[in-house]
Structures are given as C-alpha cells and as structure tokens.
Amino acid sequence: MKIRIIVPLHPKLIIAVLALSLLPIQGSASELRQQIIAGFAQDAKLKNSGFAGFSAGRGQTLFLSKPATGKPDTPSCTTCHSINPAAKGQTRAGKEIAPMAVSKTPERFTDSKKVEKWFRRNCKSVLGRICTALEKGDFVTFMSNQ
Amino acid sequence: MAKVMIWDLPLRLFHWLMVATVAIAGITGFVAPAAWLDIHLFAGYALAILLAFRLAWGVLGSYYSRFRSFPLAPRSAFRHLRSLLRNSAAAHTGHNPVGAWMIIAVLFLLLALVLSGLIVLGGQENLGPLGFLVDFQTGWRAAALHEIAAWGLAGAIAVHLLGVFVEARLLRHPVVSAMITGNKLVTRAKAKGQGRSYKARGLTLFTIAALMLLGGGKMLASIPASGWKPVQTPAVYSAECGDCHDAYHPSLRTAASWRGIMSGLSDHYGEDASLDAETAAAMGAFLAANAAETFDTEAAWRMGRIDTKSLRITDTPYWTARHAGIADGVFKLSSVGSKVNCNGCHRDAASGRFADQDIHLPNLSKLPNGSQK
Numbered sequence: 001m002k003i004r005i006i007v008p009l010h011p012k013l014i015i016a017v018l019a020l021s022l023l024p025i026q027g028s029a030s031e032l033r034q035q036i037i038a039g040f041a042q043d044a045k046l047k048n049s050g051f052a053g054f055s056a057g058r059g060q061t062l063f064l065s066k067p068a069t070g071k072p073d074t075p076s077c078t079t080c081h082s083i084n085p086a087a088k089g090q091t092r093a094g095k096e097i098a099p100m101a102v103s104k105t106p107e108r109f110t111d112s113k114k115v116e117k118w119f120r121r122n123c124k125s126v127l128g129r130i131c132t133a134l135e136k137g138d139f140v141t142f143m144s145n146q
Numbered sequence: 147m148a149k150v151m152i153w154d155l156p157l158r159l160f161h162w163l164m165v166a167t168v169a170i171a172g173i174t175g176f177v178a179p180a181a182w183l184d185i186h187l188f189a190g191y192a193l194a195i196l197l198a199f200r201l202a203w204g205v206l207g208s209y210y211s212r213f214r215s216f217p218l219a220p221r222s223a224f225r226h227l228r229s230l231l232r233n234s235a236a237a238h239t240g241h242n243p244v245g246a247w248m249i250i251a252v253l254f255l256l257l258a259l260v261l262s263g264l265i266v267l268g269g270q271e272n273l274g275p276l277g278f279l280v281d282f283q284t285g286w287r288a289a290a291l292h293e294i295a296a297w298g299l300a301g302a303i304a305v306h307l308l309g310v311f312v313e314a315r316l317l318r319h320p321v322v323s324a325m326i327t328g329n330k331l332v333t334r335a336k337a338k339g340q341g342r343s344y345k346a347r348g349l350t351l352f353t354i355a356a357l358m359l360l361g362g363g364k365m366l367a368s369i370p371a372s373g374w375k376p377v378q379t380p381a382v383y384s385a386e387c388g389d390c391h392d393a394y395h396p397s398l399r400t401a402a403s404w405r406g407i408m409s410g411l412s413d414h415y416g417e418d419a420s421l422d423a424e425t426a427a428a429m430g431a432f433l434a435a436n437a438a439e440t441f442d443t444e445a446a447w448r449m450g451r452i453d454t455k456s457l458r459i460t461d462t463p464y465w466t467a468r469h470a471g472i473a474d475g476v477f478k479l480s481s482v483g484s485k486v487n488c489n490g491c492h493r494d495a496a497s498g499r500f501a502d503q504d505i506h507l508p509n510l511s512k513l514p515n516g517s518q519k
Contacts, residue, residue: 073416092417093391094483121418 043133059142070128101146156348184503198355210240262292277371373442395498396436404433
C-alpha cells in the first residue's frame with residue numbers, strides 16, 4: 001500500500017510560515033529587554049517607594065550629559081558612542097561600536113549579564129561611580145525608543 | 147676562423163633568467179618594504195631552481211658549460227691577470243681563467259644566499275621548507291650571513307661587469323653578443339657536437355630540477371613549523387578583549403605581563419575593563435599556557451618576551467622601530483582604528499606569526515591631507 005502525503009506548497013503559505021517562524025525571535029528580544037527593564041524597576045522601587053516609572057527623557061539627558069567625574073579619557077557616554085544613538089561609535093582603541101539605538105542594533109539590552117557588565121564598567125569610567133537602577137532603566141528605555 | 151656555438155641555449159637562458167631573478171631579489175631585499183617579501187621569496191625559489199639546473203648542467207651540459215672544461219689552474223688565472231695589465235690578454239673560447247673562478251664564486255654565493263634565506267624564513271617567520279627545523283636564534287644568525295652574502299654577490303657582480311667591460315671594450319672580444327647568440331668566432335672548437343643547441347636536454351633537466359625542488363619544498367613546508375603551535379582561542383577571550391581592541395595573540399606578552407594586565411583591568415589604560423572572576427580565571431589560564439615563553443617565533447622573541455613598564459606591546463623597542471616609518475594617519479584610518487589593532491594591517495595577527503608578506507597596508511590615498519610623514 002502506498003502512502004501519499006500531499007503538501008500544498010503555495011507561495012503565500014511559505015511566506016506565512018516564514019513570517020510566523022520569525023515572530024517568536026522578534027518577540028523574545030523585546031521580551032528579554034522588558035524583563036531587564038522590569039528588574040531595574042523592581043530595584044528602583046525598593047530604593048524609592050515613590051518610583052513612578054522610567055523616563056526616556058531622563059535617559060537622554062544622562063546620555064548627552066558630560067559629568068566628567070570618572071576617568072579623564074571618558075568624560076561622557078558620547079565620547080565613545082557618538083552623540084547620535086543611531087550612529088556607530090568607536091572605542092578609544094579604535095574599534096567600531098554598534099549603534100546603541102535598538103532600532104539599529106536589535107540585540108541591544110537582551111543579555112542581562114552583558115548589560116550589567118557594561119553599566120558597571122562604563123558608569124565607573126564616565127561617572128566615577130556605579131549607576132542607580134533608575135539611571136539604568138531610564139537609559140535602556142531611551143535607547144529602546146531610538 | 148669559424149662561427150661556432152659556444153654557449154648553448156639552456157646556458158644562455160640560465161644566465162639571463164638569473165640576471166632577472168637576482169635583480170628582483172636584490173631590489174626587494176635591499177630597497178623594497180618588508181611587505182614585498184613574497185616577491186623576494188618568489189625570486190629566491192626561482193633562483194634555487196635555476197641553481198639546481200646550473201649545477202646539473204655543469205655535468206651534463208655542452209662542453210663549455212661543464213665545470214670540467216673550466217680553466218681553474220691558479221697559474222693560468224695569474225697569467226691572465228698579468229696579461230690584462232699589459233692590455234694584451236688573448237680571447238678564450240670558453241671562459242677565461244679569471245672568469246671561471248668568478249663563476250665558481252658566484253655559484254657559491256648564490257647557494258649561500260638561497261640556503262641562508264631559507265634558514266631565515268624558517269627561523270624568523272616559521273615558514274617555508276625549513277620552518278620545521280630551524281629555531282629563531284639560528285634564523286637570526288643566518289640573517290646576518292644572508293646579508294653578507296648579498297653584499298658579496300653585489301661585489302662579485304660589479305667585478306663581473308668590470309671584467310665584461312674590459313673584455314668587450316678594451317680588448318674588443320665580443321663576449322656580450324656571445325652570451326646572446328651563443329656564437330663565437332674561433333679557430334677550432336674543442337669538443338664535438340658543439341654546434342648543437344642542447345634544447346631538449348636543457349628543458350628536461352630544468353623540468354626535473356623544478357619539479358624536485360618545488361615538490362620536495364612543498365612537502366617539507368607542510369611539516370608543522372617548530373616553535374609555532376596552533377592555539378585554541380577560547381571564545382570568551384576573543385569576545386572580551388575583542389569588544390574594544392584586537393584580541394592579541396598570547397605569545398605577544400610574557401606570563402608575568404599577562405598576569406599584570408589581568409590584575410589591573412579595573413584601570414585598563416584609562417578605562418574600567420573589569421571582568422567577573424570566572425571569566426578572568428578562564429582567560430588567565432589560556433594566557434599563561436600560551437604566553438611568549440612557549441613560542442619560538444620572531445614576534446614572541448622580539449616583542450613578547452620584552453616586558454615593558456606600561457605592559458604595552460607597542461612600547462617595545464622592536465615595535466617602535468618597525469612602525470617608525472608609518473604615518474599617524476594610517477593608524478587612524480577606520481580600518482585600523484589605532485596602534486593597538488595589529489589586525490588592521492597584519493592579516494595573520496590572530497595566528498601570532500606576523501609574517502612580513504602578510505602585512506597589508508591600507509589604501510594610503512584615503513589618508514587625510516597632511517597626515518603623511
């Protein structure tokens with residue numbers, strides 16, 4: 001006995017299947033980012049019971065500010081990341097840094113270990129101290145909208 | 147007097163091909179930048195084949211090409227020199243006695259150049275047919291010999307040209323046209339068959355010499371080089387270092403220097419580059435196991451083993467000297483970034499070899515005005 005399996009390979013079906021298969025990846029990147037922001041929100045609330053959510057505007061102010069309270073070679077975020085979040089940056093050693101804007105670099109802020117590592121290092125380099133959960137949340141919120 | 151073929155065609159081809167390859171090797175060796183080394187090597191390999199052919203031709207070639215026909219008796223060389231001073235030397239059918247000694251000297255010098263060149267290549271660059279055999283120090287010593295032999299050959303060429311000038315212009319022996327057409331006007335030819343051109347035998351011998359040397363050389367070159375080993379770079383090392391700069395080959399610093407760098411990451415040349423303990427431990431182990439002390443390469447000896455106060459590779463005297471001629475603008479090109487990114491120009495930086503012929507200077511026309519030295 002012969003078994004015949006008929007698969008209707010309509011082009012529209014293929015596109016639909018491909019589009020569906022991409023959705024979960026898209027979803028998980030922003031999901032991971034939301035989880036990271038939620039973690040910052042939890043910490044921010046612990047510190048300040050009046051915490052009323054993150055602000056992209058505050059994040060932008062932080063990004064563009066020139067605190068110059070950290071290491072002399074890195075007075076601001078924009079020293080390396082450039083003033084435009086959608087543009088590429090350059091490390092002091094000359095290596096290219098992918099744009100911070102999530103629209104340009106979708107995998108930004110999806111690996112919490114990496115996020116914590118770079119906030120730890122760069123806040124010390126630029127501000128001379130570690131960043132608060134509020135600052136981190138504002139920063140990621142700003143870059144997510146960019 | 148009769149026109150007789152003295153220099154057979156294979157010998158004449160050998161002579162002029164040797165002129166061409168020695169010229170290329172000389173220019174690329176003395177004048178051209180290090181990145182042209184592959185052309186120099188090409189000329190060297192060609193010379194090796196030509197030399198092998200000439201040695202065989204000295205036994206199997208036509209009469210005047212054979213070493214046995216060379217008038218090498220010291221007394222006749224002195225007699226020839228004396229007669230030269232009186233401006234009355236007789237024309238010789240083959241080589242004159244001084245010229246014959248000259249050829250022996252040039253062949254020895256060329257042999258010394260090819261051999262010492264292969265030793266330098268094997269020892270200093272860990273490449274070529276002797277890469278598996280020669281250590282760095284031997285390669286270093288052979289480099290001095292290579293240079294001495296090169297100057298010796300330059301001197302020998304000068305004497306040869308002077309000899310040709312004396313013969314052709316002062317004594318009016320048509321030696322130049324003889325090396326082009328092969329013919330000389332002589333009263334009698336010494337050997338039978340001198341009129342034949344020996345084309346087929348020459349081609350056969352040349353092909354055998356080329357195949358044997360190229361085949362054997364390739365086989366030997368495929369043996370892993372001594373002093374250099376492939377390194378399994380952990381992904382974490384490439385990622386953590388490579389986020390900001392070229393992830394250096396571990397052979398570029400000593401184990402002690404690497405320990406110093408890893409323990410000072412919280413202030414890494416003006417930046418906080420601290421790592422979590424687990425990552426740092428994994429990277430430290432990799433660096434310690436593959437530090438400069440474990441490599442016998444040029445880079446490991448001349449930079450890796452040289453500790454600097456700043457711990458920087460770019461502060462070693464060798465690095466500074468070798469990059470002194472490079473304009474600042476080259477380092478600032480986006481394809482390079484800065485002096486710390488070896489792989490901007492050294493295409494084999496990741497392997498730790500830093501072979502001269504793998505240097506690829508970026509397009510200098512992109513340099514902004516005024517940044518060229």
